[in-house]
Amino acid sequence: MxxxxxxxxxxxxxWPRDAAPHxxxxxxxxxxxxxxxxxxxxxxxxxxxxxxPLLLELVRASAHGAHGHRPWADAETPTGxxxxxxxxxxxxxxLPEYIRFLRxxxxxHEVDQAGDMDELLAHHGWADDTCALVAARLGSCSxxxxxxxxxxxxxxxxxxxxxxxxxxxxxxxxAAKAEFEHDGPWARDLMEAPESIxxxxxxxxxxxxxxxxAPAALAELEAHVxxxxxxxxxxx
Numbered sequence: 001m002x003x004x005x006x007x008x009x010x011x012x013x014x015w016p017r018d019a020a021p022h023x024x025x026x027x028x029x030x031x032x033x034x035x036x037x038x039x040x041x042x043x044x045x046x047x048x049x050x051x052x053p054l055l056l057e058l059v060r061a062s063a064h065g066a067h068g069h070r071p072w073a074d075a076e077t078p079t080g081x082x083x084x085x086x087x088x089x090x091x092x093x094x095l096p097e098y099i100r101f102l103r104x105x106x107x108x109h110e111v112d113q114a115g116d117m118d119e120l121l122a123h124h125g126w127a128d129d130t131c132a133l134v135a136a137r138l139g140s141c142s143x144x145x146x147x148x149x150x151x152x153x154x155x156x157x158x159x160x161x162x163x164x165x166x167x168x169x170x171x172x173x174x175a176a177k178a179e180f181e182h183d184g185p186w187a188r189d190l191m192e193a194p195e196s197i198x199x200x201x202x203x204x205x206x207x208x209x210x211x212x213x214a215p216a217a218l219a220e221l222e223a224h225v226x227x228x229x230x231x232x233x234x235x236x
Contacts, residue, residue, distance in 0.1 A: 020064055024071035024079050038073050039082040046086035055083045056097065069106040076111040078104075085116050092124050099136045103184050107143025114149050121153060126162040128171040135175035138208045140186035147208070154211050163212055173217045176209045180225050190225075192234040202226065 015021060025038045036044075045051050059080040065071030073079040080101065088098040098120065107113065117137060124130050134153060137146045153159055162168040180187050190201055206222045213221065 017064055020066050021071050022066040023073070024062055024065065025073040038079065039077070042080075042082035043086055046083055046090070049090070052087060052091075055087060056094075059083050059097075059101065063101075063104045067106070070101070070104040078106070081112070081116070085120075088120060089123055092129055095120070095124070095129050095133060099132060099141070102136060102141045103182075103186075107141055107146075110143045110145065113143065114145050117149065126158045126168070128167075128174075131168075131171045131175035132178065134212065135172070135179050135209070138212075139176075139179035139205070140182065140184055142208075151211060159212075169214055169217050172209075172212050173221060176213065176221050177224050180205075180228060188234075191229055191232045193229075194235070198229055202229070 015024075026041075027035050027037045028041060029035050042055065045055060062079050063070055065079075070078040070080065073081065078101075084094075084098050084101045088094045102113065105113065117133060121130055121133060134150060137150045137153075154163075163172060180190065190198065190205055193201065202222065202225060206218065206225060209221060210218055
């Protein structure tokens with residue numbers, strides 16, 4: 001399926017959800033006959049800094065592919081990757097959009113996402129907002145290599161000094177709590193689980209964050225998750 005190249009046609013999901021494609025991309029042909037594919041067009045447009053809202057619209061509109069995952073632009077890359085990565089690299093306020101994008105991808109078959117996340121964390125550094133990326137990689141966006149990659153981040157790159165400080169621990173704890181609050185399957189499956197399943201899973205899920213939280217913060221995280229589960233209306 002290919003877009004006709006008109007931005008205005010992409011402001012809503014460009015396919016019925018009951019017929020969502022496994023793959024989707026677009027290409028444009030210029031006046032010289034040269035064809036520009038999705039990745040090149042996204043990078044060029046993002047670099048201009050003049051069409052960010054339109055790029056985000058298209059990324060959001062193309063989120064819902066087959067099997068509940070974002071469609072693939074090619075055999076290795078979910079559609080929209082080149083746009084959202086370029087935007088989040090340039091503007092750190094778009095890191096939440098990047099994490100939302102990751103949650104839409106099939107990370108059980110990830111290829112380049114780990115390298116993209118390395119690039120983002122190296123570029124923006126350890127800070128309150130990048131804690132959300134670390135927490136997502138340990139939780140909802142763990143995919144194939146999440147624990148291994150997060151372990152590498154925690155072994156260097158300034159993480160030690162940052163997480164040793166009280167402000168860093170508060171930011172990391174807030175990001176870990178938020179992982180159990182978003183409306184995605186990773187958090188929802190635990191929050192809606194019956195008591196027997198919840199008790200089997202809660203410590204495992206909380207302990208994913210043990211490498212980056214002090215014992216007191218980890219205990220606070222578990223208490224937070226238990227309180228949310230106890231008050232979740234989905235099981236009423």
